[in-house]
Amino acid sequence: MATMNLQIDAAQLRAALSEFQQYSAQVEAIRKTVDGSIRGIGNSWYGPARNSYNNVVDQWLADYQSTVNAPLQNLIVWFGQMIETMETAEAQNS
Numbered sequence: 626m627a628t629m630n631l632q633i634d635a636a637q638l639r640a641a642l643s644e645f646q647q648y649s650a651q652v653e654a655i656r657k658t659v660d661g662s663i664r665g666i667g668n669s670w671y672g673p674a675r676n677s678y679n680n681v682v683d684q685w686l687a688d689y690q691s692t693v694n695a696p697l698q699n700l701i702v703w704f705g706q707m708i709e710t711m712e713t714a715e716a717q718n719s
Contacts, residue, residue, distance in 0.1 A: 645700055
């Protein structure tokens with residue numbers, strides 16, 4: 626099996642990290658807007674209807690957390706760790 630020599634410098638990783646952080650902020654702003662708007666629909670409902678509606682909204686938020694937010698945050702952490710590793714290696718090799 627051939628080994629690949631991937632040439633990416635820390636500056637490129639920092640730029641990618643910055644973009645992912647911007648995406649994360651945009652996604653969170655959308656989530657807050659949608660959450661606030663959706664919850665507002667059922668403001669006048671009471672009892673079982675309200676509870677059922679809140680459960681649906683809560684499930685949507687849980688789905689968002691597991692499919693969008695958590696993976697994006699994990700990616701941001703990974704990029705940060707890679708940058709730190711590269712900077713440490715560069716400092717040791719210079």
